[in-house]
Amino acid sequence: MKTVTPTVLVIDDDRTILLQISRALEPLNVQVEGVTTAQAGLEAIRTLKPSVVLLDLVLPQISGMELFQRIKDLDRRLPVIFITADAASESAIGAISMGAYDYVAKPLHLAQLQQLVSKALETRRLMSVPVAVSVTDDDKAGDQGDFFVGRSPRMLEVFKEIGRVAQQNVTVLVRGESGTGKELVARAIYQFGSRSTRPFMAVNCAALPDTLLESELFGHEKGAFTSADRRRIGKFEQCNGGTLFLDEVGDMSPLTQGKVLRLLQEQRFERVGSNDTIETNVRLVAATNRPLEQMVQDGRFRADLFYRLNVVTISLPPLRERVEDIPLLLKYSFSRARRELDKPDVEGLSPDALALLMAYPWPGNIRELQSVVRQCLLKCTGPVIVPDFLPVAILDYKAAPHGEATNRVFFPENTPASINNDPSSTAGVRPLSQLPEDSSIAGVAPIPHGIPQTHTQASGMSELPSSDIGQLIEARLQAGSTNLYAEALEMMEKYLLTRVLQASQANQSKAAEILGITRGKVRDRIAAFGINLDKNVSIDPPR
Numbered sequence: 001m002k003t004v005t006p007t008v009l010v011i012d013d014d015r016t017i018l019l020q021i022s023r024a025l026e027p028l029n030v031q032v033e034g035v036t037t038a039q040a041g042l043e044a045i046r047t048l049k050p051s052v053v054l055l056d057l058v059l060p061q062i063s064g065m066e067l068f069q070r071i072k073d074l075d076r077r078l079p080v081i082f083i084t085a086d087a088a089s090e091s092a093i094g095a096i097s098m099g100a101y102d103y104v105a106k107p108l109h110l111a112q113l114q115q116l117v118s119k120a121l122e123t124r125r126l127m128s129v130p131v132a133v134s135v136t137d138d139d140k141a142g143d144q145g146d147f148f149v150g151r152s153p154r155m156l157e158v159f160k161e162i163g164r165v166a167q168q169n170v171t172v173l174v175r176g177e178s179g180t181g182k183e184l185v186a187r188a189i190y191q192f193g194s195r196s197t198r199p200f201m202a203v204n205c206a207a208l209p210d211t212l213l214e215s216e217l218f219g220h221e222k223g224a225f226t227s228a229d230r231r232r233i234g235k236f237e238q239c240n241g242g243t244l245f246l247d248e249v250g251d252m253s254p255l256t257q258g259k260v261l262r263l264l265q266e267q268r269f270e271r272v273g274s275n276d277t278i279e280t281n282v283r284l285v286a287a288t289n290r291p292l293e294q295m296v297q298d299g300r301f302r303a304d305l306f307y308r309l310n311v312v313t314i315s316l317p318p319l320r321e322r323v324e325d326i327p328l329l330l331k332y333s334f335s336r337a338r339r340e341l342d343k344p345d346v347e348g349l350s351p352d353a354l355a356l357l358m359a360y361p362w363p364g365n366i367r368e369l370q371s372v373v374r375q376c377l378l379k380c381t382g383p384v385i386v387p388d389f390l391p392v393a394i395l396d397y398k399a400a401p402h403g404e405a406t407n408r409v410f411f412p413e414n415t416p417a418s419i420n421n422d423p424s425s426t427a428g429v430r431p432l433s434q435l436p437e438d439s440s441i442a443g444v445a446p447i448p449h450g451i452p453q454t455h456t457q458a459s460g461m462s463e464l465p466s467s468d469i470g471q472l473i474e475a476r477l478q479a480g481s482t483n484l485y486a487e488a489l490e491m492m493e494k495y496l497l498t499r500v501l502q503a504s505q506a507n508q509s510k511a512a513e514i515l516g517i518t519r520g521k522v523r524d525r526i527a528a529f530g531i532n533l534d535k536n537v538s539i540d541p542p543r
């Protein structure tokens, strides 16, 4: 088959720039063409059909921005790299936000330019390959609320189970890793149940300190405690006749566990600070990603409550165990996010991008997938999502020697010893024997799975890849990264989050307090980075 040499078009009135660029791009085996005016540039795009355009922001007669718009009208898939006199120029930032591929500042750094053009050529090539997952306007999914997406046998089983229990007045325990859709199951049970015209309320047991949780659930009387300046009606009372979703039920204190047990047995309770017994009629749907059986054995969760909650259990599979649902979920999430982020031009994913997303193990499950979809849409500069627009975690996963760097955190050389080899530490360190021997791509080590604490003793810190931010930067520089600022910040943030979650024994409220950010933000970051609390940072013994 005849291969066509791609053309790179340079539109710049400074001829020395054309010369420099031609020289810089020599190793790429491309045809470099140069024009000095906008008019000639548009003409050349029509006739030469370049694969990449390098465009000077300041042109005589017409601004580079205006020309850029016209180029996009001619060919939306054509990557356009701006050449600017000033790296911090507002127009350059504006250009990126309007969909330019990238921008470079004068004086040109030729090696960097070569890398960038080579990436842009690849992007162009991939954008020309037929779309594997199309995102179309016909797909109105999500307009009327959340859709429960899934066609895999495991999900069909979940749907059937919901159908079986929805109309029964039984307590349901929904289990599954974070982000697998436990709340969605609870809402579906409610919607298809006989109480669908009555209230549905949700309480996250991990989000509130113990006393607040108690009063959130059961209410309190005025003066019940120092800050109780008025009576408060709790969720069990407000939700009378309806359905209450108790999320992260494994995080309740023994006191609250006792009160919830009584409520389940008798449908009766007292507000905090009152002796009056109140009757209620609430259907409970509880959820957890904690190993409740183990917690019962360890005396951390009441056995009687466990049996009460566990009448019917619906277990949600992690996304990595139903990869066949990934294209469908991507299609749904892209269609939805495209509308929300007002990116109507995005048509879909290239096959290579889809393959990478299918190979990724999604430790943060569907919540992480949604976050990745948004990141792609924010990053993409053309109508097709190609690998270049995927978050670094997904690209790095592919690059990992053993394909298992699901949660990459770099360990600075001065990592406290307690993280690595102190068996009494709260650190969720995977036995180092399980770490890939050569896992230090860019000085990054996969974060541990499971907490077999005895194993951590066997492996000294010396066995960890000696890695630090310096090494990361060096490696990424050599790899020609053009997104190093974001990459380095992401690595640092991931490390910080994971370390603090280890120290707080996966207690997100405590982690939020240590970090000085909201719990919502902690939760958000956990999902975005795919930090698996259960496997990575809890101190529960391995199951």
Ligand SMILES: Nc1ncnc2c1ncn2[C@@H]1O[C@H](COP(=O)(O)OP(=O)(O)OP(=O)(O)O)[C@@H](O)[C@H]1O
Binding pocket: 146, 147, 148, 149, 150, 176, 177, 178, 179, 180, 181, 182, 183, 184, 185, 247, 287, 289, 329, 366, 367, 370
């Ligand atoms: N099968 C699915 N189809 C479409 N969207 C889904 C599906 N499952 C989950 N989602 C979406 O993923 C996000 C996370 O789901 P949800 O909050 O129900 O997970 P969770 O298991 O309750 O998480 P956590 O344990 O962290 O509270 C939500 O935006 C939800 O709408």
